Amino acid sequence: MKELKVLAVVVFFSLLVYWGVEPFAHGQMHKHVESDNFAYSDLPKITKEGDAANGGDLVMGAGACIGCHSINSQGIPAPMDAVTAAATYGVNPPDLSNIGALYNEKFLAALFKNPAHALNVEHKFDPASGKMHPMVPFYGAGGDIDQEVADMVAYFKSIAPKELSAKEAFDDACGRCHAMRYDHYTQLGDTPEFKYEKDALAHQIKLLEYQEHLKAYMGKLPPDLSTIIRARSADFLETFIENPQTQLPGTSMPRVGLSKEGYEKVEAYLTKIGDPSKPQREALGPWVLGFFVIFSILAFLWKKYQWRDLH
Amino acid sequence: MAHFDENARPFSEKWLDERLGVVTLKKVLSTEYWIPKDINFLWAMGMVLAATFGLLLISGIFLLMYYKPDTAMAFDSVNYTIMTEVGYGWLWRHIHGVGASLVFLIIYIHMFTGIYYGSYKKGREMIWISGMLLFVTFSAEAFSGYMLPWGQMSYWAGMVITNLFSGGSLEAYGLVEWIRGDYVPGDAFLTRFFMLHVLLLPLVIIGLIVLHFGTLRLPHVNNQKGEEIDFKEAAELYKAGRKKESKVIPFNPVFLSKDIFVVGVYFILFFYLVFYHFDFAMDPVNFDPADGLKTPPHIYPEWYFLWSYEILRPFNKDIGLIAFGIAQVALFFLPFVDRSPNVAPAHKRGLFNLWFWVLLIDMVVLTILGKLPPEGIYNDLGLVAAIVFLLLGPALFVVTKMEKKI
Numbered sequence: 001m002k003e004l005k006v007l008a009v010v011v012f013f014s015l016l017v018y019w020g021v022e023p024f025a026h027g028q029m030h031k032h033v034e035s036d037n038f039a040y041s042d043l044p045k046i047t048k049e050g051d052a053a054n055g056g057d058l059v060m061g062a063g064a065c066i067g068c069h070s071i072n073s074q075g076i077p078a079p080m081d082a083v084t085a086a087a088t089y090g091v092n093p094p095d096l097s098n099i100g101a102l103y104n105e106k107f108l109a110a111l112f113k114n115p116a117h118a119l120n121v122e123h124k125f126d127p128a129s130g131k132m133h134p135m136v137p138f139y140g141a142g143g144d145i146d147q148e149v150a151d152m153v154a155y156f157k158s159i160a161p162k163e164l165s166a167k168e169a170f171d172d173a174c175g176r177c178h179a180m181r182y183d184h185y186t187q188l189g190d191t192p193e194f195k196y197e198k199d200a201l202a203h204q205i206k207l208l209e210y211q212e213h214l215k216a217y218m219g220k221l222p223p224d225l226s227t228i229i230r231a232r233s234a235d236f237l238e239t240f241i242e243n244p245q246t247q248l249p250g251t252s253m254p255r256v257g258l259s260k261e262g263y264e265k266v267e268a269y270l271t272k273i274g275d276p277s278k279p280q281r282e283a284l285g286p287w288v289l290g291f292f293v294i295f296s297i298l299a300f301l302w303k304k305y306q307w308r309d310l311h
Numbered sequence: 312m313a314h315f316d317e318n319a320r321p322f323s324e325k326w327l328d329e330r331l332g333v334v335t336l337k338k339v340l341s342t343e344y345w346i347p348k349d350i351n352f353l354w355a356m357g358m359v360l361a362a363t364f365g366l367l368l369i370s371g372i373f374l375l376m377y378y379k380p381d382t383a384m385a386f387d388s389v390n391y392t393i394m395t396e397v398g399y400g401w402l403w404r405h406i407h408g409v410g411a412s413l414v415f416l417i418i419y420i421h422m423f424t425g426i427y428y429g430s431y432k433k434g435r436e437m438i439w440i441s442g443m444l445l446f447v448t449f450s451a452e453a454f455s456g457y458m459l460p461w462g463q464m465s466y467w468a469g470m471v472i473t474n475l476f477s478g479g480s481l482e483a484y485g486l487v488e489w490i491r492g493d494y495v496p497g498d499a500f501l502t503r504f505f506m507l508h509v510l511l512l513p514l515v516i517i518g519l520i521v522l523h524f525g526t527l528r529l530p531h532v533n534n535q536k537g538e539e540i541d542f543k544e545a546a547e548l549y550k551a552g553r554k555k556e557s558k559v560i561p562f563n564p565v566f567l568s569k570d571i572f573v574v575g576v577y578f579i580l581f582f583y584l585v586f587y588h589f590d591f592a593m594d595p596v597n598f599d600p601a602d603g604l605k606t607p608p609h610i611y612p613e614w615y616f617l618w619s620y621e622i623l624r625p626f627n628k629d630i631g632l633i634a635f636g637i638a639q640v641a642l643f644f645l646p647f648v649d650r651s652p653n654v655a656p657a658h659k660r661g662l663f664n665l666w667f668w669v670l671l672i673d674m675v676v677l678t679i680l681g682k683l684p685p686e687g688i689y690n691d692l693g694l695v696a697a698i699v700f701l702l703l704g705p706a707l708f709v710v711t712k713m714e715k716k717i
Contacts, residue, residue, distance in 0.1 A: 002351065003352055006351055006352070006353060007352065010353075010420055013671065016675060017614065017675055020679030020682070021617065021678060021679060022591055024679065025679070025682035025683055028683050028684065029682075029683075029684060181387075182387075182391050223599075226391070227390050227598040227599070230590075230593075230595060230598040231595050231598035231599045232595060274598075276394060276395050277394060277401035281401070281586050285582075285586030285587060288582045289583060292575060292578045292582060293579060295575045295578070296572060296575030296576050296579060299572040302568050302571070302572070303568040303569050303571070303572045305568075306568040306569075307565065307569070309554055310348060310555065310565070311555065
């Protein structure tokens with residue numbers, strides 16, 4: 001069949017161009033970063049068996065966590081509101097209710113002992129230059145520090161909820177720095193509906209103040225993440241969130257320390273907001289394709305009929 | 312005064328014919344518009360293009376109802392309003408985006424078909440020239456449309472392309488500012504490109520499509536062998552029922568039946584891409600909002616402009632600009648640079664066959680290099696490919712001058 005030969009040539013060159021300008025070009029433009037699969041291999045393993053009850057005492061007592069952090073699920077409120085906290089620390093310290101469910105336990109242990117190291121922001125917070133990370137390291141409560149850290153990790157795991165929604169994961173892990181305007185979400189959380197404009201404006205002012213502090217802390221206002229799922233490849237997002245320094249050396253974004261499951265939740269939320277048509281696409285696609293397959297078969301039969309006595 | 316039949320029922324065929332000449336019109340445009348029988352599916356690309364343009368027009372009308380040409384609102388009107396709040400807005404947008412990319416793929420296939428079979432020669436020059444005018448207008452349409460979502464690539468591509476008008480060492484920045492309506496791309500820039508995209512250029516395109524169809528009517532469509540057909544005689548044979556002997560078929564319904572089949576198969580591919588692989592046509596960088604303070608690490612045009620972009624890049628700015636200018640208009644002159652008397656497929660034309668494949672492969676190479684970072688070996692390859700492209704013009708003249716009459 002001569003037509004098929006012609007078709008083969010057309011398809012070959014079309015695919016060659018496609019390969020060149022898509023997979024090949026993007027492979028050349030973006031450096032490849034090997035994923036660590038959220039194992040945090042550079043951080044030491046937890047060697048001790050943690051005791052949650054003792055950990056709870058440390059968190060409430062010698063660990064001094066609740067001097068800055070809230071644990072809402074345990075009825076421990078934040079010492080100050082978000083804007084004041086941002087003015088004090090640069091960013092509002094996270095609530096600790098869910099951290100046992102979201103973050104890698106090795107990461108948590110390393111974070112307690114040396115925040116700047118675990119967060120991979122030692123280029124920003126260098127004790128020699130007098131710049132300290134706002135989170136004070138846990139220097140130990142007098143016993144074996146590794147045991148104490150393991151106890152605190154065990155405590156946070158024990159109070160962590162079994163199920164976290166995708167949005168809660170985003171709120172905990174990203175939401176104190178990044179807004180999500182397509183979900184009416186800002187660094188202050190979901191934007192309430194205001195009856196009076198002055199209340200809306202007052203909220204707006206609070207947000208601007210928070211963002212000013214954040215800007216001073218991070219160097220620039222971290223980007224809104226509404227469309228990030230379409231602006232970056234899945235591979236980039238995963239390796240970047242796992243360790244921002246690998247993709248963007250020098251960035252002030254800390255390593256967040258999400259576990260694999262925690263990351264999947266965050267990604268699900270980014271997809272839901274940034275690519276909302278996905279379920280509709282998947283539902284409608286087969287019908288439209290089916291229609292055109294039938295259309296083509298009928299068109300082929302019609303063509304056969306019209307050309308029946310031409311040759 | 313013509314004769315009007317008093318008894319003709321209003322809007323009956325006779326009534327309409329007396330007033331509009333519909334019987335003649337139908338014959339001229341459809342049932343007795345003769346097309347050669349010896350053709351392959353590449354002859355359906357015109358209809359495929361018309362169908363794609365139709366989809367672009369319809370999807371564009373729907374998008375236009377919600378798009379906001381304002382630098383503060385454009386990005387969110389596309390990425391939030393249309394994608395989230397408008398029912399099936401995502402479908403129209405993805406059809407529009409995929410259509411814009413595929414229309415160029417089909418245009419290139421259509422052009423290379425014309426070059427391969429010599430369909431720009433001997434009475435068919437105006438078909439080629441009107442087609443090239445369409446290509447250029449479609450390019451302008453694509454570029455202006457790319458500005459509208461006001462993402463990073465819209466902004467920076469707009470910056471780079473309008474900068475070309477400074478003319479290199481001429482430093483005509485006044486002209487650049489006049490085109491932008493500002494020192495940098497801003498609101499004035501966006502609104503004027505919006506106007507071009509939704510009004511002026513579509514009007515020109517529709518006019519040119521009519522012209523392009525018109526240019527086909529007298530010289531008739533070419534065929535696979537480049538054979539000169541006596542259309543009158545062949546048509547008589549066909550009408551006398553001797554269809555097997557006749558070398559022609561009527562446009563409607565015989566040619567159309569094949570066109571519709573090809574369009575059907577093409578739509579399977581088209582909607583596969585719309586539903587499952589639209590991202591190739593929508594660059595990720597453009598999902599970051601425009602930011603004049605943050606230059607993206609790689610700035611590149613959409614794939615269909617890459618070959619001419621790569622002709623600009625490897626030279627210094629003045630020579631690059633001249634080479635780029637030549638590349639933009641070179642293909643217009645094809646019918647006049649080709650000095651051969653033969654209308655035949657390339658494989659029957661000796662050295663011209665080699666010329667054709669070198670052109671095709673060179674343009675593919677330029678396209679692929681156009682997106683790669685201009686570093687190391689890619690720079691050298693780009694320079695060679697660009698020089699080859701520029702030399703193909705004089706080469707065509709020599710090759711076809713030497714070509715013997717078949």
